[in-house]
Amino acid sequence: MSAPLLEVRKLSKSFPGVRALKGVSIALQPAEVLAVIGENGAGKSTLMKILAGVQRPDSGAILMNGAEVEIRSVHDALARGIALIHQELNLADNLDVASNIFLGREPLRGGLVDTKRIRREARKFLDAVGLDVDPATLVGTLPIGCQQLVEIAKALSVNARVLIMDEPTSSLSAGEAEKLFKVIHDLRSSGVSVIYISHRLGEVKKLADRVTVLRDGENAGDLAREEISHNGMVKLMVGRDISQFYPHEPHTPGQIVLEVAGIRTPAHPGHALSFTLCAGEIVGVAGLVGAGRTEMLETLFGVTPALGGTMLVAGKEIAPRSPLEAIGVGLALVPEDRKRQGVILEMTVRDNVSLASLRKDQRAGFRNGRRERELSAEMIGSLRIKTPHDRQIVQFLSGGNQQKVVLGKWLALRPRVLFLDEPTRGIDVGAKQEIYRLMEELAREGVAILFVSSEMEEILGMSDRALVMHEGRITGELARAGLSDEAVMRLATAGEKVAA
Amino acid sequence: MKKILGITALLALVCIITAILSEGFLSGYNIENLARRTALLGIISIGVAFVIITGGIDLSVGSVVCLVGCGLPWLLTKQNWSMPAALAAVALVSVGIGIFHGVIITKLRIAPFVVTLCGLMMYRGIARGFTQDQTVGFGGEFTGLRTLATGQISIPFVDGFTLPAPCVFLLVAALLAAIFLNRTIWGRYMLALGRNEEAARYSGINTDRMVIVAYVICSALSGLGGMLYVLDSNTAQPVDFGNFYELYAIAAAVLGGCSLRGGEGTIVGILVGAALIMVLRNMIMLTTNYTNIEFAIIGAVLLIGVIADELVKRYAMRRRAARALLAETKPS
Numbered sequence: 001m002s003a004p005l006l007e008v009r010k011l012s013k014s015f016p017g018v019r020a021l022k023g024v025s026i027a028l029q030p031a032e033v034l035a036v037i038g039e040n041g042a043g044k045s046t047l048m049k050i051l052a053g054v055q056r057p058d059s060g061a062i063l064m065n066g067a068e069v070e071i072r073s074v075h076d077a078l079a080r081g082i083a084l085i086h087q088e089l090n091l092a093d094n095l096d097v098a099s100n101i102f103l104g105r106e107p108l109r110g111g112l113v114d115t116k117r118i119r120r121e122a123r124k125f126l127d128a129v130g131l132d133v134d135p136a137t138l139v140g141t142l143p144i145g146c147q148q149l150v151e152i153a154k155a156l157s158v159n160a161r162v163l164i165m166d167e168p169t170s171s172l173s174a175g176e177a178e179k180l181f182k183v184i185h186d187l188r189s190s191g192v193s194v195i196y197i198s199h200r201l202g203e204v205k206k207l208a209d210r211v212t213v214l215r216d217g218e219n220a221g222d223l224a225r226e227e228i229s230h231n232g233m234v235k236l237m238v239g240r241d242i243s244q245f246y247p248h249e250p251h252t253p254g255q256i257v258l259e260v261a262g263i264r265t266p267a268h269p270g271h272a273l274s275f276t277l278c279a280g281e282i283v284g285v286a287g288l289v290g291a292g293r294t295e296m297l298e299t300l301f302g303v304t305p306a307l308g309g310t311m312l313v314a315g316k317e318i319a320p321r322s323p324l325e326a327i328g329v330g331l332a333l334v335p336e337d338r339k340r341q342g343v344i345l346e347m348t349v350r351d352n353v354s355l356a357s358l359r360k361d362q363r364a365g366f367r368n369g370r371r372e373r374e375l376s377a378e379m380i381g382s383l384r385i386k387t388p389h390d391r392q393i394v395q396f397l398s399g400g401n402q403q404k405v406v407l408g409k410w411l412a413l414r415p416r417v418l419f420l421d422e423p424t425r426g427i428d429v430g431a432k433q434e435i436y437r438l439m440e441e442l443a444r445e446g447v448a449i450l451f452v453s454s455e456m457e458e459i460l461g462m463s464d465r466a467l468v469m470h471e472g473r474i475t476g477e478l479a480r481a482g483l484s485d486e487a488v489m490r491l492a493t494a495g496e497k498v499a500a
Numbered sequence: 501m502k503k504i505l506g507i508t509a510l511l512a513l514v515c516i517i518t519a520i521l522s523e524g525f526l527s528g529y530n531i532e533n534l535a536r537r538t539a540l541l542g543i544i545s546i547g548v549a550f551v552i553i554t555g556g557i558d559l560s561v562g563s564v565v566c567l568v569g570c571g572l573p574w575l576l577t578k579q580n581w582s583m584p585a586a587l588a589a590v591a592l593v594s595v596g597i598g599i600f601h602g603v604i605i606t607k608l609r610i611a612p613f614v615v616t617l618c619g620l621m622m623y624r625g626i627a628r629g630f631t632q633d634q635t636v637g638f639g640g641e642f643t644g645l646r647t648l649a650t651g652q653i654s655i656p657f658v659d660g661f662t663l664p665a666p667c668v669f670l671l672v673a674a675l676l677a678a679i680f681l682n683r684t685i686w687g688r689y690m691l692a693l694g695r696n697e698e699a700a701r702y703s704g705i706n707t708d709r710m711v712i713v714a715y716v717i718c719s720a721l722s723g724l725g726g727m728l729y730v731l732d733s734n735t736a737q738p739v740d741f742g743n744f745y746e747l748y749a750i751a752a753a754v755l756g757g758c759s760l761r762g763g764e765g766t767i768v769g770i771l772v773g774a775a776l777i778m779v780l781r782n783m784i785m786l787t788t789n790y791t792n793i794e795f796a797i798i799g800a801v802l803l804i805g806v807i808a809d810e811l812v813k814r815y816a817m818r819r820r821a822a823r824a825l826l827a828e829t830k831p832s
Contacts, residue, residue, distance in 0.1 A: 303702065327704040335702055344696045346763060355692060356703045358685040365684045388823075396821055409703065 003066030005030045005193055006051075006082070006162050011060030013046055018398050020046040022217040023060065028162065033184060033194045035208035037201070039237050039429060043217040044197050048164050051195075052084030053077035083155035084164040089147050093140030098122035100139050101154045125153035128190075129183050145176025152183060156192075163187065164195045169203060170289055174493060181207060199455070201230050215239055216428050234457065238429055246461030247437050250480065253278035253464070255314075257448045258331075258417050260300065262309035267295035268472025269307050275467055275474060277417060277448045282439055284463030285452040286488045292472040293452040294336050297419045301333040302326040314416060327356065330416035334406050334423055336452075342406040343394045350376035350390040353408045360413065379408030384434065400431020407438065418442060420451035424458065436462060456485055470494040503757050504769040506808065510801075511776045514783060522786040528660035532652070534782055539666035540729055542774040544745060545752035546677050547721030549770045552753050553681070554714040555694045555762025556605065556612035560619030561722045561749050564597055565742030567623040568726030573636040573736065583645060587727075594723025595716055597623070602712030620746065628738040637735030649731035666728050670771075673721065678767040690714060694762030751802050752777050757809070776801070 004027040013021040021043045028034050038044050049055045051062070053074040061068050064080060071077050077084070091100050098119045099106075106113045107121075122135040131149040139147060148168060155163055165184075169177040184194055184207060198204055204211060211223040213236040221236045223229075238245050258277040265273070273296055277283055285293050298304045300311065302320030310317055313329045320326035323333070335341035343352050354361075354372040361371045376390040383404040387397055394405055403423065410418065420439070424432040439449055439462060453459050459466055466478045468491035476491040518525045525531075544561050551558045568590045575586040597619065604615050638646060651665035681687035693700035693707045701707045725745075730736045756773030758765035777798060784794050 301702075322704075322706065323702055324704040324706055333702065340696070341698050341702045344692055344699050344763075346695050347692065351688070351692070355688075355700075355705075358688055359704070362685045365686065367683060367685050367688055393820065 003063070004028055005032075005065060007063040007066075008047070008051070009061045009063065011047065011050060011062070012058045013043075013050060013055065014058055020217055021050075021057070021060075024214060024217065024219055026212050026219075028193050028195060030161075030193055031188050031191050032209045033188055033196055033207050035196045035198065035204040035211045036214065037198065037204060037211060037233060037237060038214035038220070039432070042214040042237070042428075044214055045166060046217075047214070048084060048166055048195065048197060051077065051082055051162075052164060053082075054084070078158050078160070081159055081161035082164065083158060083160035083162070084166065085148070085151045085155060085168060086166055089144075089151055091139045091147055091150060094138065096136050096138055097126070097133060097142075097150055098135035100150060101125060101135075101157050103154075105158075121157070122153070125157045126150075128156055128186075129153045130179070130186070143176070145172045145179065148172070148176075148180065149183065152187075156187075160192065162193050162195065164197070166197045167199065168196075169198065169200060177203070201233050204228070204233065205230065213237055216430075238457075245433065246458075247433070247440050248282075248462050249440065251280050251282065251443050251464055253281040254446060255279050257314050258300075258450075259312040260309070261311070263296075263299060263311060264307040264309055265292065265295045265299040265472070266304050266307055268292045271471075271473040272309055273474055274309075275477070277450055279416070279446045279448050280443050281464045282443050282449045282451065282462055284459040284466040285450060285469060286456070286459045286466055287454075287469035287492050289454065290471075291469040291492065293469050294421055295472075296469070297333060297335075297421050297450070297452060300326070301331055301419060303333075327413065327415075330414075331419065332356075332410035332413060332415035332417070333419040334403070334410065334421060336421035336425070338399070338402055338406060338426070343402050345395040346393060348391045349380065349385065349387050349394055349397070349405055352394050352405050353379050353390075353412060356409050357412045375412050376408075379405075379412065383408050383411075383438065398428070398431070400427035400434070403427055403431070403435065407435075411442075415447065417448045417450070420449065422453060423451055424453075424455070456488065459483075459488060460485065468492050504766060504772055506812070507755055507757070507769065507772050507776065507805065510805070511772055511779065514776065514779050518779065518783040518786060521783075524786055525782070530782070530786075531661060532664055534778055536649075536664035536666050536732065537781075538771075538775045538778040539664065539670035540725055540732065541745075541748055541752060541778060542670045542771050543666070543673055543728070544722050544725040545749040545756070545770050545774045546673055546767060547718040547725070548746065548749040549753040549756070549758050549765050549767070550677070550681075550690065550714040550717045551612070552750070552758045552760060553694045553762060553765045554690050554711050555697065556711065556714065557616065557750070557760070558601070558619075558715065558718045558722075559613065559616040559746050560597070560601070560623060561718070561725075562742040562745035562747075563620045563623035563627075564594060564719055564722035565726035565729055565745050566736070566738060567627045568594060568723045569730035569736040569741050570627040570631050570636050570738045572727055572730055573638050574631055576642060577636065577638065583642075590723055590727060591720075594719050594726075596719075597723075598716030598719030599712060601719065602715035605715070606708035606711050624738070624742075627741075631738045633738055635735050635737050638731075646731045646734070649728045666732070669724065669728060673724075674767050674771060677717075681767060686710060686713065691763055694764070696763075748777060751798065755802060755805050 006028040008024065008026045010023040010025055011021050012023055024043060024047055036044050050057050053071045053076050062071060069080060101122045102118045107117050108114060119135040126135065129149045129152045131146060133142065133146060139150060168180060172180065187194060196207060205228050208228060209225050211228055211233060213220040213233065215237060223232055255278060256276050257279050261274050262272040287293050299306050302322045302325050305321045306319060311319060318329050339345060350372055353376045357375060358367060361368045379385065380387060380390060385404045386401050394402055424435050443449055460483055463483065464480055466483055467474050468476045468488055470492055475494050478487055548558050548561055572586055572590050575581040575589060601615055601619060604610055605612050647665065649666055652662035653665065654662045689705045689710045693705060693710055697707050726742060752773035753770050755776055756769030780798055780801060781794055784797055785791050
């Protein structure tokens with residue numbers, strides 16, 4: 001067999017507080033679709049950023065056609081034919097399609113951009129990705145799926161031989177995703193290799209010639225085309241059988257503690273949300289990205305006050321206009337974006353853990369330093385936060401420990417209802433399981449838990465009951481007995497044709 | 501405390517150099533003067549530091565100093581207001597300006613830079629308007645009131661030096677500010693929201709209110725400073741009274757360890773920063789004939805100081821990160 005088109009040998013990379021890659025190797029053949037999968041925090045994104053020249057590895061080698069190369073910058077990567085298509089697209093909304101494709105490489109004519117020529121050439125690349133739009137259209141006016149195709153056209157225009165796609169379908173509709181798959185097939189036929197990163201195992205099964213699984217920054221295993229199966233992939237990703245991974249035991253729900261009746265969020269004012277939540281039960285909220293799940297939690301927690309409807313907490317009607325008011329009635333929210341909304345990165349573990357309790361523990365406006373120390377010691381102990389001492393700056397903790405700090409902040413207030421938004425995003429497998437165990441423990445103690453997750457396994461593994469949302473509506477509710485991949489997907493897409 | 505070590509050492513160094521170059525530096529008269537000027541700058545610097553700690557900026561400090569500095573003698577001598585009424589009026593105006601800034605910044609979400617830049621222009625303009633650009637002053641009157649700024653407090657067992665009265669104001673303000681910042685929940689809220697306003701809000705902190713409080717503290721201390729400045733100098737020219745004081749105050753805060761990104765700063769550091777600026781000015785005045793290069797020197801020192809601070813901080817961060825990584829990979 002000839003040398004692979006692109007090979008990575010023993011690549012390592014560390015960041016403050018995390019060892020993202022610990023000697024990862026992959027190989028990519030010409031005209032191959034290689035899926036790289038793994039849980040959040042497994043190191044996929046770091047690996048791809050290194051290949052695309054965004055970051056540089058600490059050690060290890062990158063080879064192209066058998067010869068070692070060094071990729072120092074994005075420019076370097078492009079020159080070697082490697083293009084990364086980011087999860088968040090990198091297009092200038094205010095420029096037209098053709099200008100975006102040739103951004104930074106505009107052909108000139110008499111010192112000015114040769115607009116005619118770039119539009120003509122752009123047409124060629126747009127045809128290659130099957131996108132039928134006028135090159136003079138402003139990118140910002142195109143739907144997200146088309147914008148993605150523009151990105152691919154841009155990559156083709158620099159003669160990319162390796163196309164890295166990071167979660168390309170995460171914000172696409174089912175139809176747009178189908179179109180993308182067809183483009184990927186065509187690209188492969190024309191000799192382009194694709195590294196495809198996705199959480200959606202259905203897509204992977206459909207597209208990939210081969211799968212490389214990463215776990216905690218290491219190679220967990222490879223699957224050839226004929227070996228690719230859902231269970232096989234999950235097993236490699238989590239490192240054990242999924243059935244043992246979720247410590248879930250059914251709970252007997254107690255009294256209703258949260259009753260939501262006809263709440264309207266500012267994000268989706270056209271739909272009224274209603275459901276109940278009982279003490280001691282864990283309810284999952286499933287749905288695709290953009291289904292309005294985060295917006296629902298933020299409204300219930302008073303971040304973006306409701307436009308209408310009523311909300312009862314333990315039988316008392318409230319309409320929180322701010323998180324402060326929500327906290328007052330025993331609600332707590334572990335937000336989606338840990339680094340922006342959850343922790344204050346530059347402050348210490350102690351200061352973060354005590355932040356929400358300062359008001360409660362104050363003595364005539366003065367902080368109670370002793371109580372703060374006790375509290376942080378208690379949370380470090382009971383949540384097993386791995387930190388040398390409680391004066392450690394939170395920034396230097398791993399994602400999982402940061403998340404525990406956020407949890408500790410709320411548990412210090414002994415909430416009745418705990419909202420968790422993507423509680424295990426970006427944290428390693430071990431910490432994940434600890435979070436699950438904590439959820440279990442809290443539910444047993446009678447806390448009502450409502451958690452949003454985009455990971456199907458997590459919804460299936462941890463929910464006593466699941467709500468499914470689609471475009472701002474709750475499209476259904478599934479009891480644990482009726483919980484299945486298919487049932488959730490059907491409700492999440494509300495009858496739309498499912499791509500995966 | 502480690503953070504202000506560098507700047508304190510720099511202050512000591514500048515003092516020693518100046519003392520060597522100029523005999524006059526250590527004279528009781530010069531030190532008294534220096535202490536008074538430092539106290540006045542220190543008061544307004546503490547105010548602006550609160551705003552900087554919450555991640556904002558206040559460019560209107562100098563104009564509030566002007567408004568109050570011109571307004572007080574104008575009310576007393578031209579409008580013949582009683583002393584309590586005039587004092588109450590300037591206090592109300594100062595606090596009102598703070599509320600005005602804070603509300604516009606938090607409720608209308610307009611950048612602090614813009615809001616206070618407009619304030620900078622408006623308040624001086626107003627002062628120039630009601631005084632009709634005429635110098636205002638106390639003449640020979642109000643000596644009792646003026647003692648607040650010009651008074652001297654003799655220190656037991658010390659000869660040849662008496663403590664200028666503004667130093668007492670500074671010490672009280674600094675003490676209260678330090679207690680507020682370090683011991684109360686509001687102080688902690690300000691530090692937290694300066695670092696990450698969103699996370700602070702999600703943690704149940706009324707961030708808008710805290711930001712408004714910070715601007716009120718700033719304008720109130722600017723007003724206090726303006727009053728003491730004019731009581732000290734006896735007269736005020738609306739055209740340039742308090743000119744550039746906001747920049748001196750911001751420089752003192754930044755030299756003293758406040759980051760313009762917010763969330764950082766100590767009261768002691770700010771005092772050292774204010775002292776450093778005043779000593780530098782004093783040095784230029786005593787040892788050279790070029791007082792007009794003052795800004796160049798202070799600018800250069802500030803720049804070098806901030807660069808050094810940033811480099812030290814980066815180095816410390818890297819070491820800390822390396823240690824944290826080690827601690828985490830070690831099985832516990």
